[in-house]
């Protein structure tokens with residue numbers, strides 16, 4: 001079955017003069033939009049389904065997460081701190 005598939009990976013650099021969101025400062029112009037963006041993503045998730053649900057080749061295609069990314073820092077792998085949107 002064909003479908004419309006969204007795949008996003010958007011790194012927003014920390015902005016020391018920005019607004020605190022989820023534990024990190026990001027550009028204030030973006031910070032004010034986060035609630036609407038989050039709501040829109042949650043709406044998309046209600047329509048999303050796993051590809052080949054229940055079959056051997058099932059793909060987890062109902063996934064939307066965020067995390068404070070420290071890949072370039074001393075904390076190494078930060079993928080364990082994923083939060084659902």
Ligand SMILES: [Zn+2]
Pocket residue numbers: 067068069070071077078079
């Ligand atoms: Zn990361």
